[in-house]
Amino acid sequence: MSEHPLCRALQEAVGNSIPEIQHAFDAYQRECFIERPSEFFALELNGEAGELANIEKKRWKGAPIDEAHRADEAADVFISLMNFCNAAGIDLGTAVVKKLGRIPRSRE
Numbered sequence: 001m002s003e004h005p006l007c008r009a010l011q012e013a014v015g016n017s018i019p020e021i022q023h024a025f026d027a028y029q030r031e032c033f034i035e036r037p038s039e040f041f042a043l044e045l046n047g048e049a050g051e052l053a054n055i056e057k058k059r060w061k062g063a064p065i066d067e068a069h070r071a072d073e074a075a076d077v078f079i080s081l082m083n084f085c086n087a088a089g090i091d092l093g094t095a096v097v098k099k100l101g102r103i104p105r106s107r108e
């Protein structure tokens with residue numbers, strides 16, 4: 001755990017909630033969708049991240065964007081990440097908790 005109180009609180013929140021969310025995604029995926037390898041979900045994740053990035057690029061250039069579409073693409077990224085981690089056997093909660101402890105803070 002981090003020595004920074006806010007980082008420690010974040011780590012505790014992640015450790016307490018992500019496993020339940022990830023397991024629920026796994027159960028839903030197994031019940032309702034055909035099995036896919038982690039490589040499929042890695043490609044899907046990158047495709048969805050690209051869709052989100054394209055919307056952000058348009059927004060950055062001043063084009064009007066549909067905020068609901070933007071949120072929808074962010075959701076696609078999250079869903080794809082969950083499915084990738086489940087297919088790859090990655091415990092995302094544990095991985096995020098560990099990683100948060102190693103990311104240097106830019107305000108210190």
Ligand SMILES: [Mg+2]
Nearest residue numbers: 048051073076
């Ligand atoms: Mg999408």
